[in-house]
Amino acid sequence: MAPKRSAEDGLSAASFPSKKSRRAGDDDDYVEVEDDLSYQEDASLVPRGATINFSALTRKLAQTRQPDVTNDVGEGSSLDTHRRQQDSLVSHIFMDQDFSWLHLKPDHASRPLWISPEDGHIILEAFSPIAEQAQDFLVAISEPVSRYAKVPVPESIISFIRERTLSYGKVKLVLKHNKYFVESTHPETLQTLLKDTVIREARVHTQVTDNSIKAATFTTSKAPVKGNLIIPGTKEADKKKEEAAKAGGSTDAALFTSVVGVDADEVDEDDDNVHAFEIDDAKIDDVKKRCNELEYPMLEEYDFRNDTVNANLDIDLKPSTVIRPYQETSLSKMRARSGIIVLPCGAGKTLVGITAACTIKKSCLVLCTSSVSVMQWRQQFMQWSNVTDRQIAVFTADQKEKFAGDSGIVVSTYSMVANTHNRSHESKKMMEFLTSREWGFILLDEVHVVPAAMFRRVVTTIKAHSKLGLTATLVREDDKIADLNYMIGPKLYEANWMDLAAKGHIANVQCAEVWCPMTPEFYREYLREQSRKRMLLYCMNPRKFQACQFLIKYHEDRGDKIIVFSDNVYALEAYAKKLNKLYIHGGTGQVERMRILQHFQHSPAVNTIFLSKVGDTSIDLPEATCLIQISSHFGSRRQEAQRLGRILRAKRRNDEGFNAFFYSLVSKDTQEMFYSTKRQQFLIDQGYAFKVITHLDGLEDLPDLVYKTKNEQIELISSVLLANESEADLGSDVRAAEGDLAGTVTSKDFGMPGKFPSVQRTTGSLSALSGGQHMSYIEQNKSANKKLAREQQPRNKLFAKRDKDKAAARKEARAAGRT
Numbered sequence: 001m002a003p004k005r006s007a008e009d010g011l012s013a014a015s016f017p018s019k020k021s022r023r024a025g026d027d028d029d030y031v032e033v034e035d036d037l038s039y040q041e042d043a044s045l046v047p048r049g050a051t052i053n054f055s056a057l058t059r060k061l062a063q064t065r066q067p068d069v070t071n072d073v074g075e076g077s078s079l080d081t082h083r084r085q086q087d088s089l090v091s092h093i094f095m096d097q098d099f100s101w102l103h104l105k106p107d108h109a110s111r112p113l114w115i116s117p118e119d120g121h122i123i124l125e126a127f128s129p130i131a132e133q134a135q136d137f138l139v140a141i142s143e144p145v146s147r148y149a150k151v152p153v154p155e156s157i158i159s160f161i162r163e164r165t166l167s168y169g170k171v172k173l174v175l176k177h178n179k180y181f182v183e184s185t186h187p188e189t190l191q192t193l194l195k196d197t198v199i200r201e202a203r204v205h206t207q208v209t210d211n212s213i214k215a216a217t218f219t220t221s222k223a224p225v226k227g228n229l230i231i232p233g234t235k236e237a238d239k240k241k242e243e244a245a246k247a248g249g250s251t252d253a254a255l256f257t258s259v260v261g262v263d264a265d266e267v268d269e270d271d272d273n274v275h276a277f278e279i280d281d282a283k284i285d286d287v288k289k290r291c292n293e294l295e296y297p298m299l300e301e302y303d304f305r306n307d308t309v310n311a312n313l314d315i316d317l318k319p320s321t322v323i324r325p326y327q328e329t330s331l332s333k334m335r336a337r338s339g340i341i342v343l344p345c346g347a348g349k350t351l352v353g354i355t356a357a358c359t360i361k362k363s364c365l366v367l368c369t370s371s372v373s374v375m376q377w378r379q380q381f382m383q384w385s386n387v388t389d390r391q392i393a394v395f396t397a398d399q400k401e402k403f404a405g406d407s408g409i410v411v412s413t414y415s416m417v418a419n420t421h422n423r424s425h426e427s428k429k430m431m432e433f434l435t436s437r438e439w440g441f442i443l444l445d446e447v448h449v450v451p452a453a454m455f456r457r458v459v460t461t462i463k464a465h466s467k468l469g470l471t472a473t474l475v476r477e478d479d480k481i482a483d484l485n486y487m488i489g490p491k492l493y494e495a496n497w498m499d500l501a502a503k504g505h506i507a508n509v510q511c512a513e514v515w516c517p518m519t520p521e522f523y524r525e526y527l528r529e530q531s532r533k534r535m536l537l538y539c540m541n542p543r544k545f546q547a548c549q550f551l552i553k554y555h556e557d558r559g560d561k562i563i564v565f566s567d568n569v570y571a572l573e574a575y576a577k578k579l580n581k582l583y584i585h586g587g588t589g590q591v592e593r594m595r596i597l598q599h600f601q602h603s604p605a606v607n608t609i610f611l612s613k614v615g616d617t618s619i620d621l622p623e624a625t626c627l628i629q630i631s632s633h634f635g636s637r638r639q640e641a642q643r644l645g646r647i648l649r650a651k652r653r654n655d656e657g658f659n660a661f662f663y664s665l666v667s668k669d670t671q672e673m674f675y676s677t678k679r680q681q682f683l684i685d686q687g688y689a690f691k692v693i694t695h696l697d698g699l700e701d702l703p704d705l706v707y708k709t710k711n712e713q714i715e716l717i718s719s720v721l722l723a724n725e726s727e728a729d730l731g732s733d734v735r736a737a738e739g740d741l742a743g744t745v746t747s748k749d750f751g752m753p754g755k756f757p758s759v760q761r762t763t764g765s766l767s768a769l770s771g772g773q774h775m776s777y778i779e780q781n782k783s784a785n786k787k788l789a790r791e792q793q794p795r796n797k798l799f800a801k802r803d804k805d806k807a808a809a810r811k812e813a814r815a816a817g818r819t
């Protein structure tokens with residue numbers, strides 16, 4: 001196909017759906033188009049920046065080249081000549097990003113994916129009618145992608161994918177009669193694994209004493225056959241499946257074919273014979289880790305329908321329970337495999353877990369991070385499923401129940417199960433109950449917060465056929481997140497926050513960082529102070545008090561319900577008392593907490609409450625529509641996302657034009673700005689844009705503005721300086737909030753200072769936020785975050801080599817330029 005036509009075809013396929021993109025495109029300003037991607041109002045239309053990035057390039061290219069492109073490159077010109085000519089025309093604009101030399105497939109208009117031959121990036125066209133399915137597929141990609149692209153996939157990338165996936169899916173970890181087996185349909189793979197010392201030493205020699213590694217020493221059986229998994233609560237989907245089955249195929253297969261362009265039935269099946277060797281329970285974790293290192297990750301699959309050893313659990317979703325499409329999709333990715341499902345806060349992970357339990361229908365152990373969550377899980381099981389009181393039991397410090405009958409559900413905390421010291425007689429008995437049986441299913445809530453050592457104890461003491469981890473943020477500030485991959489399984493599904501907001505499943509949120517200048521007195525003390533009191537000084541900055549007061553008034557007048565978060569308890573009490581609002585922290589008794597929360601929910605007189613870290617999780621307040629953060633836990637991306645989660649459940653989220661609001665108040669030119677940028681990184685990666693507000697118009701005119709006079713400000717600074725250094729601590733309240741995970745949270749987990757690039761910010765205008773002209777703002781440039789993300793990602797060999805080649809070429813060019 002002639003290159004000119006290719007470029008134009010690309011252009012016609014790439015019609016811009018977003019109003020911002022269109023406007024910027026008309027101005028012919030490429031940089032602006034890219035910046036616009038961070039605007040939240042467009043995010044539903046452009047879920048991934050790269051999509052527009054490519055489209056914008058194509059458009060620009062077509063415009064630039066149009067006059068004489070046919071003469072430049074005629075039919076039959078060599079690719080190289082063409083590329084050279086292209087380079088001379090447009091390369092100064094696109095540098096090394098010009099891919100117009102790639103040939104498009106004849107049916108490219110109906111295919112949504114591009115693959116960059118330079119770095120292997122897959123680019124998805126979000127405007128394609130099958131973009132959603134393609135995205136779904138990309139999230140869980142584990143097969144060679146050579147057949148899926150719009151353009152032929154470069155050889156180097158094909159061989160890279162082949163190399164990486166050669167061993168994937170060949171080895172399984174299977175639990176049979178309370179014993180663990182490493183299984184494969186490829187005996188030679190088992191032999192390879194047994195050459196490794198760690199794996200060889202973990203092997204249990206049952207029937208065969210011969211230590212030599214021969215295929216004949218493995219136990220062999222027939223591979224089980226799996227039919228389609230039917231997820232309860234999805235009547236519509238089941239109907240579709242039935243129709244598809246009648247027509248001779250499944251919906252999954254149809255989807256696969258539409259995105260990939262290859263008939264799913266063509267995919268090779270392994271041979272029927274399964275070979276296996278047993279491994280020592282205590283060494284499971286080491287074997288899994290070793291297999292990962294050897295690039296033979298062990299999949300854990302449970303053929304629950306053919307498990308006749310473990311008693312069935314007679315539970316189902318209530319007929320009134322209807323699961324949402326993304327909940328169904330996430331479960332269809334699970335099938336019977338172990339792994340992790342990532343859904344935004346408030347998107348309904350609990351129901352996903354419950355539906356999985358109702359699908360597997362075997363004994364189930366649910367582990368949560370606190371006893372409050374234990375009670376919530378139990379209550380949700382009762383609400384959504386027909387489980388009876390006798391079938392569900394709770395194991396916490398206060399309650400040690402067993403279920404009646406052969407099968408049932410136990411809900412507990414990680415620490416109750418992982419704790420090995422000073423156990424009471426009852427706890428020991430309960431642990432015997434848990435460890436002596438085989439569990440069909442173990443549900444792991446909030447998997448991202450659980451320390452690796454605790455997980456290890458759980459997975460080695462509890463025998464479960466399949467595991468499902470649930471989380472909203474697969475991030476943590478220590479480097480332990482990768483451990484989850486081998487301890488639980490791979491990420492099975494991840495939903496896009498922006499998509500769920502666009503469909504009304506979670507609220508739309510406007511995010512802003514409000515810069516509060518320090519008063520000269522506070523700043524002088526801040527610079528002088530070397531102790532932890534520095535933190536108190538930037539939290540207690542009078543201008544921050546004023547901004548908080550202004551925003552509360554502004555949003556109360558709009559009819560919002562506001563939660564003000566402060567991790568620092570000293571500041572929390574000082575603010576709440578000064579502004580005359582109710583507050584809850586770790587020291588607030590249960591009765592008092594309930595009373596305050598009820599007032600907030602039901603009384604029109606209580607529209608604002610102050611919460612410490614205890615409110616980050618497990619407090620479900622669908623009334624809240626505005627969040628103001630006055631002090632937070634250093635650079636924790638996870639905490640920032642969890643806090644945002646408090647307003648994503650806003651009851652009013654489906655009201656037309658409804659927005660929830662999330663403000664972070666930051667004292668200017670202090671360490672707090674540095675933490676704030678780091679905290680926002682996860683949400684920015686999800687597509688949220690943080691506007692930076694530098695001025696709150698009308699603040700000075702607020703009646704009763706607090707700390708208005710110099711004297712009041714000086715009084716405030718005296719009290720801060722008189723306060724104990726320990727008032728700057730967050731520790732005690734953190735423990736209270738973490739509940740049963742007390743003592744497991746480290747400073748590193750909260751993103752304490754480390755190497756961090758400086759932030760760039762650029763100016764813009766604000767009218768979308770709060771619908772008002774009351775504030776002027778600076779928009780944060782995303783590049784610092786992108787840079788950080790790049791720095792944190794270990795480079796693959798393939799790309800590392802390209803980087804090296806590119807650097808060498810650049811060096812050469814520079815040298816040539818000098819001579």
Ligand SMILES: Nc1ncnc2c1ncn2[C@@H]1O[C@H](COP(=O)(O)OP(=O)(O)OP(=O)(O)O)[C@@H](O)[C@H]1O
Nearest residue numbers: 322323324344345346347348349350351472645649
């Ligand atoms: N399919 C559904 N139909 C109706 N309501 C639902 C459905 N799924 C979830 N919900 C409701 O959405 C709310 C949020 O659910 P849930 O508490 O499970 O969220 P979550 O993802 O666990 O959030 P977090 O990470 O913040 O704990 C709950 O009130 C729940 O009842």
